[in-house]
Amino acid sequence: MNLTRILPVIFTAGAITAATVASAGAEAAAPSSSLYEGQQVVGTNVLAGTYYTAGPTEDDYGSCSITWLPYKGAKSSEATASDFYSGPSYVRLSAGDVITVRGCDWTLE
Incomplete structure (x- = not known):
């Protein structure tokens, strides 16, 4: 499997973004x-x-x-x-x- 070709497709499709990951972590950490x-x-x-x-x-x-x-x-x-x-x-x-x-x-x- 060639991840070099698959990963850009996932990110450009908007399935997972750095902002999504960061906001999910921030919400989970709220007291x-x-x-x-x-x-x-x-x-x-x-x-x-x-x-x-x-x-x-x-x-x-x-x-x-x-x-x-x-x-x-x-x-x-x-x-x-x-x-x-x-x-x-x-x-x-x-x-x-x-x-x-x-x-x-x-x-x-």
């Missing part, structure tokens, strides 16, 4: 306005600000938690703080915070 299960860095993975939850879902067994870690990749045994939530709650997150979320649906206010 979320909802917290998700697992570890995330505020300002990189999620936006800084005040988040709200109506409380644990049926799958959360009555509570959920947010654990603050000293750095990305830290183990839970290295936590600097943890909060548990059993009802409607708010939490303020600052850029640079590294957190692990377990349960609840959290949305930026």
